[in-house]
Amino acid sequence: MGLYKYKTEPLLDFTSKEVLQKYEEALKFVGGYLGKTYPLIIDGEFVETNDLYTSLNPADHTQVIGKIHQASIENAEKAMESALKAFETWKKVKASIRADVLFKAAAIIRKRKYEFSALMTFEAGKPWPEADADTAEAIDFLEYYGRQMLLLEESDKLTLSRRNIERNEFKYIPLGVAAVITPWNFPLAILAGMTSAAVVAGNTVLLKPAITTQVIAYKFMEVLKEAGLPKGVVNFIPGDGPEIGEFMVKHPKTRFVSFTGSKNVGLSINQTAATPQKGQIWIKRVIAEMGGKDAILVDSDADLELAAESIVKSTFGFSGQKCSACSRAIIHEDVYDEVVEMVKEKTEKLTYGNPKDFSNFMGPLTDEKAFNKVTSYIEIAKNEGRLLTGGTANKEMGWFVSPTVFADCAPNSRIMQEEVFGPVLAMTKVKSFQEGIEVANNTEYGLTGAVISNNRFNLEKAREEYHVGNLYLNRKCTGAIVGYQPFGGFNNSGTDSKAGGPDYLLLHMQAKSISEWL
Numbered sequence: 001m002g003l004y005k006y007k008t009e010p011l012l013d014f015t016s017k018e019v020l021q022k023y024e025e026a027l028k029f030v031g032g033y034l035g036k037t038y039p040l041i042i043d044g045e046f047v048e049t050n051d052l053y054t055s056l057n058p059a060d061h062t063q064v065i066g067k068i069h070q071a072s073i074e075n076a077e078k079a080m081e082s083a084l085k086a087f088e089t090w091k092k093v094k095a096s097i098r099a100d101v102l103f104k105a106a107a108i109i110r111k112r113k114y115e116f117s118a119l120m121t122f123e124a125g126k127p128w129p130e131a132d133a134d135t136a137e138a139i140d141f142l143e144y145y146g147r148q149m150l151l152l153e154e155s156d157k158l159t160l161s162r163r164n165i166e167r168n169e170f171k172y173i174p175l176g177v178a179a180v181i182t183p184w185n186f187p188l189a190i191l192a193g194m195t196s197a198a199v200v201a202g203n204t205v206l207l208k209p210a211i212t213t214q215v216i217a218y219k220f221m222e223v224l225k226e227a228g229l230p231k232g233v234v235n236f237i238p239g240d241g242p243e244i245g246e247f248m249v250k251h252p253k254t255r256f257v258s259f260t261g262s263k264n265v266g267l268s269i270n271q272t273a274a275t276p277q278k279g280q281i282w283i284k285r286v287i288a289e290m291g292g293k294d295a296i297l298v299d300s301d302a303d304l305e306l307a308a309e310s311i312v313k314s315t316f317g318f319s320g321q322k323c324s325a326c327s328r329a330i331i332h333e334d335v336y337d338e339v340v341e342m343v344k345e346k347t348e349k350l351t352y353g354n355p356k357d358f359s360n361f362m363g364p365l366t367d368e369k370a371f372n373k374v375t376s377y378i379e380i381a382k383n384e385g386r387l388l389t390g391g392t393a394n395k396e397m398g399w400f401v402s403p404t405v406f407a408d409c410a411p412n413s414r415i416m417q418e419e420v421f422g423p424v425l426a427m428t429k430v431k432s433f434q435e436g437i438e439v440a441n442n443t444e445y446g447l448t449g450a451v452i453s454n455n456r457f458n459l460e461k462a463r464e465e466y467h468v469g470n471l472y473l474n475r476k477c478t479g480a481i482v483g484y485q486p487f488g489g490f491n492n493s494g495t496d497s498k499a500g501g502p503d504y505l506l507l508h509m510q511a512k513s514i515s516e517w518l
């Protein structure tokens with residue numbers, strides 16, 4: 001079992017001068033290759049199209065990160081042909097060899113970790129520690145899924161319920177071609193996790209990354225090639241979501257869809273995938289990880305410093321652009337005024353600006369669409385709650401919105417119900433812990449949630465009644481670790497899958513039972 005021991009990738013220590021200097025050097029190194037042009041990759045071949053997307057730095061509209069050729073439907077069809085062909089051989093490759101590709105990819109990223117993080121600072125607007133956590137999580141996914149596959153291979157060798165008249169086997173086999181559609185907010189970790197899970201399980205992939213972070217996605221393709229992944233196993237077809245993404249989902253030869261993104265797109269993918277197409281001979285499986293409206297519930301007897309710190313960190317880390325981000329603080333009336341004041345004070349101390357400067361805790365929003373959405377929610381919330389701090393925005397150089405807090409919001413108000421996906425917190429007062437649980441559960445989502453309490457009875461109550469996929473007691477509600485806190489939500493937060501958990505790879509496979517009469 002020692003062979004399968006899994007250790008998480010340590011985070012960088014940003015109090016070290018050497019680390020800071022290495023990050024500065026990486027920013028310079030990546031700065032040297034900004035503006036390059038990147039092709040599609042189909043069947044291992046570089047493919048250029050006449051349609052180029054320009055990726056810009058969200059903190060500085062004048063800086064071009066790269067230009068990426070965009071796939072047409074014809075390109076996507078070719079990618080499908082390539083993935084179908086590659087599946088015939090890849091599915092027969094020994095699981096341990098497939099796992100080895102993941103371990104090599106992890107080692108390559110580990111060697112280039114500063115570069116990957118610096119690229120995310122440029123293309124995704126990630127502050128240094130956030131980018132480093134993203135890179136570390138990508139490495140963790142590769143290491144963890146590789147080991148999970150080794151365990152599955154091991155269990156495949158077991159013979160079930162042997163009787164002297166027959167020999168029974170039970171084994172997991174791959175599904176086929178996966179449509180992998182990824183988000184921009186963890187442009188390396190989630191992309192690497194979703195792609196590698198599909199591949200290590202023996203499937204082949206059409207990969208469509210989110211439009212704003214395609215250069216990072218291309219760099220991951222470079223890693224897969226260097227790690228020895230055969231051509232055609234992952235086909236890189238960046239392109240427009242509603243066009244290329246939908247084509248991939250609809251295609252009769254797509255066996256399953258692996259999607260992370262918003263609720264609306266996830267629901268529409270689920271519906272499209274459920275409609276059989278001409279020539280389709282299976283029911284498509286959908287693995288979808290979607291949005292959240294995550295809350296931190298503060299009890300009357302609680303460490304209030306821990307509560308305020310957890311709320312502020314979970315709300316404003318990466319400008320609130322995490323599906324796990326806290327966007328509601330539900331506080332017992334006995335401590336409400338005190339916690340509101342502490343949260344306001346801590347929020348006002350946060351720095352924000354271009355994340356190329358380490359001193360900025362928060363960077364920009366990802367693009368104009370996000371900027372318009374978040375600022376419009378701030379306007380809505382001004383009529384629903386009391387603006388405590390923030391509420392300003394500036395799009396001159398980049399998509400910046402200040403850390404914003406609203407107090408006294410009604411549980412059913414839009415700011416307490418709808419996913420904003422930005423640095424905006426809504427706070428509400430409750431009369432009892434029981435009411436707090438009811439308010440916490442009162443949305444269509446169920447992704448993450450936290451409780452800050454010194455009351456053992458209430459902590460146990462939360463374990464039972466707080467209906468979220470990832471519940472945290474006496475800590476923040478962001479920062480799930482692969483293999484330790486398998487991640488994924490209930491209700492309209494997704495299909496109840498758990499990325500980085502022991503049953504995740506099984507979602508990418510089907511079980512075959514073979515019995516031989518003796």
Ligand code: NDP
Pocket residue numbers: 181182183184185186190208209210211212239240241242243244245246249260261262263265266268269289290291292322323324419421447487488489493494
């Ligand atoms: P979107 O839903 O906008 O996009 C996700 C992906 O879907 C992108 O690649 C996008 O392409 C593609 N897409 C868009 N329209 C279609 C379509 N009609 N058919 C097929 N594919 C399509 O989400 P974001 O990228 O904005 O990501 C943020 C969202 O992701 C938030 O809601 C967040 O909560 C959620 N999320 C959930 C996580 C979880 O684990 N539960 C983790 C991380 C994020 P394009 O970019 O070209 O539009």
